[in-house]
Amino acid sequence: MNRVRTLMFDFGGVLVNLNKQACLDAFTAIGITDIAQYIDNYAQTGLFLQLEKGHVSATDFRNKLRNMFDSDVHDSEIDKAWNAFLIDIPDYKLELLLELKKKYRMIMLSNTNEIHFEQKAQQEFSKLGYGVEDYFDKCYLSYQLGIAKPQKEIFEHVLKEEGTPASEILFLDDGEKNVEIAKLMGFQTYLVKEYEDFRPLFL
Numbered sequence: 001m002n003r004v005r006t007l008m009f010d011f012g013g014v015l016v017n018l019n020k021q022a023c024l025d026a027f028t029a030i031g032i033t034d035i036a037q038y039i040d041n042y043a044q045t046g047l048f049l050q051l052e053k054g055h056v057s058a059t060d061f062r063n064k065l066r067n068m069f070d071s072d073v074h075d076s077e078i079d080k081a082w083n084a085f086l087i088d089i090p091d092y093k094l095e096l097l098l099e100l101k102k103k104y105r106m107i108m109l110s111n112t113n114e115i116h117f118e119q120k121a122q123q124e125f126s127k128l129g130y131g132v133e134d135y136f137d138k139c140y141l142s143y144q145l146g147i148a149k150p151q152k153e154i155f156e157h158v159l160k161e162e163g164t165p166a167s168e169i170l171f172l173d174d175g176e177k178n179v180e181i182a183k184l185m186g187f188q189t190y191l192v193k194e195y196e197d198f199r200p201l202f203l
Contacts, residue, residue, distance in 0.1 A: 001202075004188060005168040007100060008158070009136075010149075011110035011117075013041055013174035014192045015097075016124060017087040026081035030073045032065065039085070042175035043111065043148070051113045054143035058114040079115050086116060089124040096199055097135040108139040109158060109171070111148045117141060138162075150177040155185050172198065 012018055018041050027035055038046040047064055050056045056064065062078050065071075100106060112121070125132045132139065140158050142148040147157070159166055166186035173179050174192045183189045192198055 001170070003168055004104065004170045006105040006107060006162065006164055006170070008107050008109050008169050008171045008187075009097075010171075010173040010175070010178070010192070011108060011112055011121065012086065013194065014172055015093055016089045016121070017195060018085060019087050020085060022087070023081065023085035026084035030077045030081055031071055032069050032073065032078075032081070042177070043150075048113075049148070051115070052111050052142050053148050054114075054146050061113075061115075079119060082115050083120045086120045086124070089127070091128065092197070092199070094125070094128050094130075094135070096202070098130070100202065101135060101137075105162075105164075106136045107158070107162070108136050108141070109149070109154070109173075110139070111142040113143045117143070149173070149175065150181045152181060152185070155182060155187070159185075 009015060020039060020041060023039060024036055027033070035048075038044060038048045043049070044052050047056070047061060047068070051058070051061045062075050065078060066073060097106065110117075122132065125135060138161070140154070140161070142154070145154060145157060147154045149155075162169070167188065170188045170190065171179070171182045172190045172192050173182070174194065176191060179189045179191045190198070190201060
């Protein structure tokens with residue numbers, strides 16, 4: 001950690017706890033079934049990947065999903081089911097981020113989407129009375145950049161924007177492929193396990 005100047009956190013599975021089955025159940029409850037093939041803790045596919053890369057807007061995503069399942073389900077029901085994927089950010093992780101920000105530059109690199117980040121994430125980060133900007137100096141989000149992990153280009157974009165050597169950035173992610181690519185590019189890396197309390201890493 002002596003050489004680390006910047007901490008780069010993934011969002012889903014690292015900060016916010018995930019529950020894929022709760023999401024699938026919530027979609028089934030509103031008549032949208034058989035989408036398990038598109039949803040994963042580490043990378044989405046199909047229409048869901050298009051949303052995460054910002055290739056479709058939230059509005060287009062909802063309309064296309066309704067068309068796929070010949071459904072008239074309301075926007076709010078789709079959002080609620082999709083947001084069921086994200087459980088919560090434990091308070092202790094929020095407190096840790098605030099402490100780490102006193103010592104490190106804090107950035108987020110996440111495969112996420114307009115619905116998750118602008119609804120559920122904003123809600124979770126505000127729990128202690130703060131905003132996302134109080135925890136992170138900058139957020140690099142797939143749906144805003146048009147690229148997603150494990151594409152090498154998204155890591156190259158971060159390095160160009162940050163102007164910091166990869167060797168001075170510690171990247172925490174729960175996806176093995178993401179960590180492998182980052183390590184090959186010279187980042188210091190840490191693979192976070194499901195529901196892991198990684199506070200000891202910074203003691």
